[in-house]
Amino acid sequence: MKLILIITTVSLLLTVSGINAKDKISVSGRVLNEGKKPLAFVNVFVEGTFDGAMSNVKGEFSFVTHSTGTFIITASMIGYEKYRKEFRNITSQLQIEIVLIEEAIELESAIVMGSSYSSEKAKGLVVSQVDVYTTPGGAADVFQSxxxxxxxxxxxxxAELYVRGGDPIETVTFVDQASIYHPFTYESSYGGLFSNLNTAIIKNLYFTxxxxxxxxxxxxxGVLDIETIDGPISSSYNVGISMAAFSxxxxxPIYNDKLGMNVFANQSYTRPIMWLNGDLxxxxxxxxxxxxxxxxxSKYSQTGTVKLVTLFAEDRQGAKVERxxxxxxxxxxxxxTxxxxxxxxxxxxLFIKNSLSYNRHTNEWNLGILDLDINDNVLKFRSDAEIRLSKKYxxxxxxxxxxREETYKGLIPAEDFDIRPEAGFDKLDVSINRLRYGAYVELExxxxxxxxxxxxxxxxxxxxFTDLDINWVDPRFAIGYKLSEKANFKFGFGLFHQLPDSRLYSELDGNPDLKAIKASHYILSYDLQIGERNNIRMELYHKKYKDLPLEDDQVNYSNKGYGFANGFDLIIKGTLPNGISGWLSYGFINTKRKWMDYDSFTRSDFDITHQLSLITKYNLSSMWQVGINYKIASGRPHTPVVGANYIEQLSIYEPIEGRTNSARYQTYQRLDFRxxxxxxxxGKYNTIVYMEALNILNIKNLFGYTYSEDYSSRRKVKSYFGRRTIVIGMSISI
Amino acid sequence: MKTIFNITFVLLLTFLSCIAKDNPKSGTLVKIKQLTEEGYFEWSHEIFMKASALCQRVLSMDENDPYANYYLSYSSYRLMNIAMTEGKKEEMQKYAGLAKGHAAALYEVDKFKSEAHTLMAAIIMMELALDHSQGMVLSQKIHGHLGKAEAADKSNPRVNLVRGVMMFNTPEQFGGGANSSIGILKTADAQFSKQPDSELMPTWGKVETKTWIGLAQQKLSKFEEAKETFESILEIKPDYDWIKHDLLPALEKKISQINNQG
Incomplete structure (x- = not known):
């Protein structure tokens, strides 16, 4: 028994001495932030051991470590940069003060260049795919929304986007890096009516x-940058039918989550809707x-994806025109295509994305003597890379x-005012080719x-541009200050260049030596988030145009045009406590130009002084949603016809126009309901049935005027939605 | 003979205690798991911070330790939950990043594949709660992860727990709602009853599943059934903070109001 006691005691001593044989070091101290305020819940420990402690509310910590000689102490807490320091020859006690530095704000949420609206929250005020689908009157169309x-x-x-006093060609649409210069259906000289991009293929959209x-x-x-959806995770099918379309x-998924396809087909037929609404x-x-x-x-690796997106779209229309x-x-x-x-x-x-794209757009127009075929072929390779150098950079x-190769072939009237089949004409056979090399670098x-x-x-x-020998260098910057967790202030400046419309480079009636148009943007922006779901954004902007094309007696077009656009934009987006959601937007603009055929420096066609939109949606129950979209805007400027001269040899009146854009159409108003x-x-097939009433108040908005033969009287031409239009439709998802 | 036996026994004990002292990792991992369980029932930021701290210490020795990666992800997910209830959105986003990073590190670890995808689905579900506008994209991702989790382990009850909660929070018009969720949650509950106990592998979610069943019953106006469910949970976990201080008192108040009106 005695022997056992001795052995036990020896063993226990051995065990204890196993601990005490090593030197013990007492580590204590405080953790503070840069403002010398104590930080609680900071994990302070000796790397490679379990020795450590968590700081208390006073920032204090203490623990004992058995590490000897050299060791590294680490202190970490989410939101702060990791503290890591090596200590040498510490024998018994270590007293340290640790200062943790707040992590740099994640760059994505810190600042975004430009005036942007995005489906990615980090990039700006959110416009989601759901917003596109449910905007009343938007016909689930990305551009209309x-x-x-x-x-x-x-x-x-x-559907064309007139951005801050700019012509629609000043805004470009990108789909997975590819440029699409004509993403519209029913395109005429007045622009396209809808997008031919199916909303369902949109994963993220970024508009600036x-x-x-x-x-x-x-x-x-402006830029509309669209990223298409990824491969499907599970199979799903959808059938949609309305009075205007079938989809x-x-x-x-083809092979697990490695390969999959998404297919969307749409056929519109507007005859029933035109018949119902009396427009046939x-x-x-x-x-x-x-x-x-x-x-x-195809997801070829954990991080790599290859995506092939194809689009085939065509449309035709035949409308009565009275001139x-x-x-x-x-x-x-x-x-x-x-x-x-x-x-x-x-x-x-390092994140890299590359795109090789081919886009072909064709257009045929016939009206009287006008018989024009337009082809636009774009072959493009684009490569973008981004690298996070550190949390700061x-x-x-x-x-x-x-x-880009554009061809114009056919006949165009010799005079704008005579489009009769027997009228004089110019024969066009123009091909304009532009090869562009571009490169950029940007640091956040x-x-x-x-x-x-x-x-x-x-x-x-x-x-x-190699063939035109035109080049430019554009610096751009934006600076942002986070006033609080909910408020941001931003200032941006940049130079921008773009070639004018290709037709102006025609040797026949244009000027192959035209320079690029230059614009300078100045933007002051304030964002405020209220609660979780409400945002306000206010922006002041000034845009100055230089080198705009201007008609010239000697060279057809010169770069002597100029202009500006000043304005204020406001958007309030959110959800009220009673469940009504949506947004209210207001825009004020003052824009003047001297360009093209303008006789003076005057307000441009795009000078819509005031514009207000209200979009609201409300869930009446879990199964019923009601929404309205109300728009009111100042009337569009136009150049009035003030008289006419009779040209005897042509047997036609030539209109005499008043001062450019000296008149305005009536105020535009429209209320859509859904x-x-x-x-x-x-119990398993989700169905959506909807009824949409466009221009429910039947407000006679103006598209323009048509004149009597001698221009002595005029008649109003209704806008596209100048009459109340009802659409009923449904979709089933399997 | 007896003496020799006793000597051997004492020496063996001494040896074992030395091993335990020199290899404390498994003990720490057990402690981490216990902390995450306590943290959930007490809904304690501090306890989850402690669990995270211990995970980080384990990872400072072995950055690939799957248990430490898992529980650091899980603790961050719970800290994300807590930050959300406290309205700390930025903090929530930071925890989301940490939670996702450590869960994704386990996709190729066979033993953790199902758990990692389930946790990832749960994390994304929290992100969805933060930003409904991402619904179409994020719900696809959630179902994708749940599909992978189920493919890796059909008997993982947490897959159906997360699926059930997702369904509960999905509007009825998109096929969700309390009615749709209750069957899935009951499947999860049955799976939990068969789940083997484990010292280190994840076993969380059993009581949580019953809680969501109670919530679904409540939403379907089956107030007495919901009350019974909540009370049965308190019998197992008398200090379960969510039931004890929030759900049951609110439900009792509701029942009392109905009775008074009746």
Whole structure:
């Protein structure tokens, strides 16, 4: 027994001595932030051991470690940079004061260049795919829905985007890096009516109305950048039918989550809707369109994806046109084809995406003597890369090679006022080819000048057109200050260049030596988030145009034009306590130009002084939703006809125009209403049935005037939605 | 003989205690798991912070330790939950990043594949709660992760727990709602009853599942059934903070109001 006791004691001593044989070091101290305020819950420990403690509310900690000699102490807490320090030759006690530095604000949330609205919250005020689908009167069309945002002027009811006093060609649409210059259906000289991009293929959309990043080149006013959806995770199918269209879609995984396809087909037929709403007599051939959009997505590695997006779209229309000199039918057909192969991958901190695209747009117009075929072919390679150098720095860069060939063939009237079949004409056979090389680099910096809430984006890009020998260098920057967790202030400046309309480069009636148009953007912006779901944004902007094309007696067109656009935009988006959600936007603009055929420096066609949109949606119950979209805007400027001269040899009156844009159409107003019923059939098929009333108040908005033969009297021409139009439709998802 | 036996026994004990002292990792991991359980029932920021701290210490020795990666992700997910209830959105986003990073690190670890995808689905579901406008994109991702989790382990009850909660929070018009969720949650409950106990592998969610069943019953106006469910939970976990201080008192008040009106 005695022996056992001795052994036990020895063993226990051995065990205890095993602990005590090593030196013990007492580590204690405090953890503070940069403002010397104590930080609680900081994990302080000796690396490679379990020895450590968590700081208390006074920031104090203490623990004992058995590490000897050299060891590293780490202190970490979310939101702060990790503290890591090596200590040498510590024998018994260590007293340390640790100062943790607040992490740089994540760059994505710190600042975004330009006036942006995005489906990615980090990039700006949110416009989600659901917003596009449920905007009353938007016909689930991306362009019609985006038009309800401030900064886009309600110049007409077309889908084209008139951004802050800019011509529609000043805004470019990108789909997975590919440029689409004509993403519209029913395109006429007045613009297209809807998008031929299927909303269902949109994953993220980013719209900016100015001051945008250096990654976008040869564009002056706005960018709509669309990222398409990824490969499907599970199979789903949808059938939709309405009085105006029939659609089918499928999302089909082919091989696990590695390969899949998305297919969307749409056929519109407007005859029933025109018949119901009494507009059938306005058409010789009711507008019809069809499009097939498909994407094949292959995930070839954990981080790498290859995506092939294809689009085939075509439409035709035949509308009765009444002009002073001629009444006939406008026949229009257009087609659009896109192939875009995109590859994306991540290599450590480097993210790269490349795109090779081909886009072909064709358009045929016939009216009287006008018989024009337009072809626009764009072949493009684009590469973009971004690398996060540290939490403070992010670098972007990329290049583009784009070849755009536009051809115009056919007959155009020799005089604007005579489109009769027997009228004089000019024969067009013009081909304009532009090869562009562009490159950019951009740096995002958080915590500049050591100020945690101050961020900067600074970039520069250059573009060069080889055949025209035109090049430019555009610097751009934005600086943002985070006033609080909910409020941001931002200032942006940038130079932007874009070539004018290709037709102006025609050797026949244009000037092949025209320079690019230049614009300078200045933007002051304030964002405030109220609660979780409400945002307010206010922006002041000034845009100055230089080198605008101007008609010239000697050289057809010169670059002597100029102009400006000053304005204020406001948007309030959110959800009220009673469940009503939506947004209210207001835009004020003052824009003047001297360009094209303007006789003086005067307000431009896009000078819609005031514009207000209100979009609201309310869930009456879990199955019923009601929504309205109300718009009111100042009337569009136009040039009145003040008289006419009779030209005897042509037997026609030539109108005498008054001062450019010296008159305005009446105030534009429209109220759209939508009632949606959500349900499930047989407990598994989600159905949506909707009734949409466009221009429910039947307000006679103006498209323009048609004149009597001698221009002595005029008659109003209704806008596209100048009459109340009812659409009923449904969709089933399987 | 007896003496020799006793000596051997004492020496063995001494040896074992030395091993335990020199290899405290497994003990720490057990402690971490216990902390996460306590943290949930007490809904305690501090306890989850402690669990995170211990995970970080384990990872400072072995950055690939799957248990430490899992519980650091899980603790961050719960801290994300707590930050949301306190309205701390930025903090929530930071925890989301941490939680996702450590969950994703386990996708290729066979033993944790199902758990990692389930946790990722739960994290994304919290992000969805923060930003409904991302519904279409995020719900696809959630269902994708749940599909992968189920493919990796059909008997994982947490898959149906997360699926049930997702369904509960999905509007009826999109096929969700309390009615749709209750069957899924009951499946999860049955799976939990068969779940083997484990010292280190995740076992969380059993009581949480019953809680969501109670919530679904409440939403379907089955107030007495919901009360019974909540009370049965308190019998197992008398200090379950959510039931004890929030759900049951609110439900009792509701029942009392109905009775008074009746």
């Amino acid at each position: 985006i038009k309800a945002l401030p900064g886009i002027t309600q110049v007409s009811e077309s 109305s100015g001051g945008f990043s250096a990654m976008y080149g040869n564009v002056l006013s 089918l879609s499928g999302r089909i 007599d306005q058409f010789t051939s009711t507008p019809t369109s069809r499009d097939l959009t498909a994407s094949f997505v 002073a000199e001629y009444t006939g039918a406008f026949e229009g057909n257009s087609g659009n 896109l192939f875009n192969l995109q590859q994306k991958d991540v290599f450590g901190k 992010k670098l972007f860069g990329g290049f583009v090679i784009e070849n 910096v958080a915590n500049i000048f050591g100020m945690n809430k101050l961020s900067l984006i600074s970039g520069i890009r250059s573009d060069y 009632l949606t019923h959500f349900n499930q059939l047989f």
